[in-house]
Every structure is written in structure tokens, then in C-alpha cells.
Amino acid sequence: MDEGLTLTRSSQQTELDMGKDMNTDAHLDAAQDWLPPEAPLEMPRQVLERDSRRAEWPRLLRLILPGKAV
Amino acid sequence: MSSSPRKAARRALPADARTKLIRTLALSFALLAALVASTLLADAAIQDGVDVWDVVRGVLIFVTTAWLAWGATLSFVGLAPRVGKRRPAPELQSPAPRLVVLVPICNEDPVTTFARIAAMDRSIQAEGLASDIAILSDTRNEDSALLERQTYLRLIRETHGEGRIFYRRRDDNRGRKAGNIEEFIRRSGGAYDFALILDADSLMEGRAVREMAAKMQADPKLGLLQTLPKIIGARSFFGRAMQFAASFHSPIFTRGLERLQGNTGPFWGHNAMVRVNAFAESCALPELAGPPPFGGHILSHDYVEAALLARGGWRVQVDHTISGSFEEGPENILSYAKRDRRWCQGNLQHSRLLLSPGIAGWSRFVFLQGIFAYLVSVLWAAFLITSVVATILAPVPNYFPEPHMLFPVFPDDRTKEITALIVGIMGLLILPKFAILYEASGTRRTARFGGSVRAGFSVVAEILLSSLIAPLMLMYQTKAVLQVLSGRDGGWPANQRGEGALSLMEGFRAGLWIMLTGGAALALVARVAPDLTLWLLPVCLPMLAAPFLIAWTSRPLTHALFLVPEERRPAPVIRSYREILGRWQAEPRADVASPEATHVPA
Numbered sequence: 001m002d003e004g005l006t007l008t009r010s011s012q013q014t015e016l017d018m019g020k021d022m023n024t025d026a027h028l029d030a031a032q033d034w035l036p037p038e039a040p041l042e043m044p045r046q047v048l049e050r051d052s053r054r055a056e057w058p059r060l061l062r063l064i065l066p067g068k069a070v
Numbered sequence: 071m072s073s074s075p076r077k078a079a080r081r082a083l084p085a086d087a088r089t090k091l092i093r094t095l096a097l098s099f100a101l102l103a104a105l106v107a108s109t110l111l112a113d114a115a116i117q118d119g120v121d122v123w124d125v126v127r128g129v130l131i132f133v134t135t136a137w138l139a140w141g142a143t144l145s146f147v148g149l150a151p152r153v154g155k156r157r158p159a160p161e162l163q164s165p166a167p168r169l170v171v172l173v174p175i176c177n178e179d180p181v182t183t184f185a186r187i188a189a190m191d192r193s194i195q196a197e198g199l200a201s202d203i204a205i206l207s208d209t210r211n212e213d214s215a216l217l218e219r220q221t222y223l224r225l226i227r228e229t230h231g232e233g234r235i236f237y238r239r240r241d242d243n244r245g246r247k248a249g250n251i252e253e254f255i256r257r258s259g260g261a262y263d264f265a266l267i268l269d270a271d272s273l274m275e276g277r278a279v280r281e282m283a284a285k286m287q288a289d290p291k292l293g294l295l296q297t298l299p300k301i302i303g304a305r306s307f308f309g310r311a312m313q314f315a316a317s318f319h320s321p322i323f324t325r326g327l328e329r330l331q332g333n334t335g336p337f338w339g340h341n342a343m344v345r346v347n348a349f350a351e352s353c354a355l356p357e358l359a360g361p362p363p364f365g366g367h368i369l370s371h372d373y374v375e376a377a378l379l380a381r382g383g384w385r386v387q388v389d390h391t392i393s394g395s396f397e398e399g400p401e402n403i404l405s406y407a408k409r410d411r412r413w414c415q416g417n418l419q420h421s422r423l424l425l426s427p428g429i430a431g432w433s434r435f436v437f438l439q440g441i442f443a444y445l446v447s448v449l450w451a452a453f454l455i456t457s458v459v460a461t462i463l464a465p466v467p468n469y470f471p472e473p474h475m476l477f478p479v480f481p482d483d484r485t486k487e488i489t490a491l492i493v494g495i496m497g498l499l500i501l502p503k504f505a506i507l508y509e510a511s512g513t514r515r516t517a518r519f520g521g522s523v524r525a526g527f528s529v530v531a532e533i534l535l536s537s538l539i540a541p542l543m544l545m546y547q548t549k550a551v552l553q554v555l556s557g558r559d560g561g562w563p564a565n566q567r568g569e570g571a572l573s574l575m576e577g578f579r580a581g582l583w584i585m586l587t588g589g590a591a592l593a594l595v596a597r598v599a600p601d602l603t604l605w606l607l608p609v610c611l612p613m614l615a616a617p618f619l620i621a622w623t624s625r626p627l628t629h630a631l632f633l634v635p636e637e638r639r640p641a642p643v644i645r646s647y648r649e650i651l652g653r654w655q656a657e658p659r660a661d662v663a664s665p666e667a668t669h670v671p672a
Contacts, residue, residue: 034222036204036236041259041346043252043354046378048426
């Protein structure tokens, strides 16, 4: 079991403070070349609602459901 | 640019004859059970005449029983013996596929998350697999983001992962997790054949990754392969009960799901491998018209992505036989209910997609199941309320229906029918779990759970716990559904992982409204329909004890009850994760590697 291995908020904060104490921000800013390789892939946006239904569904839902003005 | 299903070159793969037969049998069983339940209720209810409440109750018991029977059917289908020989698992062929592990994170604890990544990287390397890892951060908090960057440097130093373990943080978190992955694929998808999508709390063995890649490689039509993640690291009574159920019962339910879903399997959002070009051509989700909770970003994106892959002619499959797939689960009822609130909104939003063009019929049915998973709580609550109302409004028995009768005519006693109905409903809930225990004893699977006797005790304890907390879940889910239906957007807050035990005060804060509702319901019924008081006790008593149950079940459980194999003999990747995390936590200094060491060649 995982007893004693959970990082608490206070230990996170301590680590963060120590990190700041070490003045690592400049280091971190200098090392920004961590991005994955650039190899674009097209992703066509999918159609999930027909145009006519696109307009009607929210109206129908608002008609049925309370708390929504039609 | 958008893609309509009419333009798609491929159509959804049809289900084979065997899958169709299993679906027909399963649906028939569920409908038959529902018919029997509503007949029993009608038999008991119509003796004093039929009124509108009897009809409403009949419809409600039909729908709710059909839902329960459907759940039981999954286990029965999963328990059925396998027909034919299992095909040997394929081996990875050369040239090896280009792999990437995607870890989307948003305001997570980077130390535990990146320690998992280090352990997985070690395990993947040990398998001789070449795989990149991309940490995709949507973290909004600047302090948290700084800690992420510091911990990333430690991860790079730990794994020597320069040039293959990447970190990028988005400027805006449009589309949340789905948008995060989409952004990666748009920018870098062309560099990879397969992507293993994880959550921040996911942990996977390199062997499992290899097996998945080999299966994807061997079946060019396989668009997505979902594993069954086992819950690990639970400490509380509630968490360990869930961990046990996920380890002991879920493989059988998932095998049932595999057989029923055929080519139109599920995607649970993580611990699954996708074919990158299939995902790219099929899964760019649109925003739905109108405001949340029904419009805007699609919250439960995974179900929709599975449906879209199937619409594009790709196979989507869940495979429970792939071992070495892990995740963490909620540690108490409160965090479970919070997660449920998010899922509830996401699933109810799918009502907008039931008539989406080109979607396979089974995908629509899966949407409907997801919606019903939450609506059914409201229907059960409505059934209880209408039962009380029907009893109050029932006409006074006429003991002398004919004039000048010498002897009274007593109404028939229908206790037997009502008892049979309750026993039947309880049977649908409990029988699958005992059937799984029987199967596990027969196949000696119980040996890994501490033997048949201990596994038996664990099964009984899990059933008792589920029965106790079921009324609480009913209340939380009913509240969630009503909130969503009234237009309240719960958003999609970050997961709260690793939360500890809850105090009694926290239990009262979370459960007082349930306690008061249960108390009021019991007092009302005792006054206006005392005959029903006894019947309602199994629902009202746990509600009265809600704050205590919430606090008590969140406490640590160190007993051997609910023992699972991963506690006795943790998988290598779990041991590795604990070793790395222990070391990192023992030395909290975020030693930063030099910029040169982390420079990624263009």
C-alpha cells in the first residue's frame, strides 16, 4: 500500500519555496525547449448536430426543463 | 474545416452475428425481468382499483428493474464460458511503431505525477520499446506551473529523457482534456503512429504498452484499444472496498461488455491506446450550441470519441486481459460524489448527441446507458415517493361491497407479491457478485485475493457497504441530475487526489441534508402511512446515519479484508513508482539540471 507517500500541500509549498530560494526561475526560463517535435496533422472538426437540429434541440430542452426561459 | 459523416469514406463496421445474438439475449432478459417486476407490482396494486399512481409506479418499476437487470446481464454474459480457442497475442513486428505516451495534467501534484512517469519510462525502456512521453499541461496556477517545470527537470535528470520526454503548457485550456490532446495531435501527431492516452494518476507496465502496440499493429482497423485499469493505492475503508470491487468483479463485467459491444467498444478517457491518424480524422470535437450544462464543450468527451471512431469505420475495443494497467480511485464518499457530479453533467449532455448523424446504433445505446446511469436514481426516488402517495390516496377498503352482506370481505393480502418483488430486485443486485465469487473459486482466482474464504468475506462486506451507501448515492445523484436539469453548470474542476480521512464535522457538512431528508421522510411516512414504515427503513436508516457513514468509511482500513493481488505483490512499475517517489519526497530540493542538459535538439 501507498502509506506515507502522499505529498501534502505544505510539502509542495516547501518545495516551491526552496525552488524559488534557489533562484531557479532564470534557469527555467532558459530551458524552454521542451516541446514535442513539430509534425502537424490535420484534424477536421466533426459534425455532431445537423444544422436544423442544432437550433431546435436547445429550444426543446429549455421548453421541457425548468429554470430556463424559452 | 469540418467533416460530415456523409463525406467519410468509411462506414461504421457492422456487428457480427454472435454479437447481435448476445445483444438480443441480454436485452430480452432485461425486458423480461422488468415485465415480471411490473406485473408483480400491478398484481399487488390493483386490488383496490387502478389509479394514476399505480400506472406511474408500474412504469417506474419497469424502467428501474430493466436497468438493474441490464447490469446483472453484463456479469452473466461475462461469466459465460469462452467459445473457441483464444488466439495467441501478436508480437510486435519490425519496423516498430512510433509511440508516444500522452499525460494531460491540470493542477495536479507534479511530484507524484512525474514520479509515475519516471516509473513508466523505466518500465517501457526495460521492454526495449522506443517511446516518447509528452506531458501536456493545462495548469492555470502560475505557482503550480513553476513547480511542474522544476519537477520536469528532475524527471529529465532521473530518466535521461532529453529529447524524448517533453513538457508543454497551453496558453488557454480550450476544450479541457479533449482540447489539450487535440492541440498535441494538430501540432505533433504526424510524428507518431500510436498514442497511449493516460490520466495524471495512471500507471502502466511497459509490458502492457508493448502488448497494446502489438495488437494495434496486428489489426490495422483497430482505432482504439482500451484496457481495464485496476485501482491501486487505496487506504480508506471506502477506497479499499472500491479497489477490491474493481479488481475482483470488474474483469467479469468488462468481459461481458466486450462481448456485447463488439466493434463499438468503450473509451474511458485514459489507459487506452489510439491510432493517431484515426483519432485525428475522426475526433476533433465541436462545441455544442448554447450555454452549459447542455451546450459548450463536450465534457464526457471519451464516449463521444469512441462513437466517432466507430462512425469513421474504426474498431474500438476493450481488452480486460491486458494486465499492468492501473489508476487511483476516490478515497471517500464525498470525493466519489464530486466526481459523479462531473460525470453526471457530462453524460446528461449526451442527450444532445442521441440523434447525431451517422453514429452507430450501439453508440447511441451507449449514450442512453450513460444518461440512465444517473437518471435511474431520480426514477428510484420517484418510485419511493409515488409508493407513499399511492398508499395515502388508496381508498378505504369496503368490507361489505354488496348490501345486506352478513360477513365482511377482506382485501387479499399481497405481501407475498411485494416480498417477491423486493427479493427479485435484491437478487439482481447481489446474485452477479456471488456468481463471480463462485466462478473465481472454481478457477482459483480467489487465491490471489487471500483464498476463497477471505475473498468471500470481502464480497459480503462490499455488498453490505454498497447497500448502506446506496441511499446516499441515490440522494447525491438525484441532486446532481436536478441541478443539471435546472441549468446549473458544475464546471469540470480538477480532480482532488490523495485526500485523507474526513472528520465527523466534515461528514455532517456533506451529509446533514441527507440526514434531515431521511428523518423527515421517515417521520412523514410513520404518520401518514405507518404500514410503509418498515419497508422504507432500509432506505431511511442509512440516510439518517449519512454523516457518520461518510466519516467512518473514509478512515484507514489496514485489515486484510478487501485484499487485492497488488497489495500482496505489487507490480514492478508500482514498486518502481514508490521507490522514485519516496526518494524524491525524501530530498525535496528540486535540483535543477543545467539548461544545456535539458536542451532538446530541433
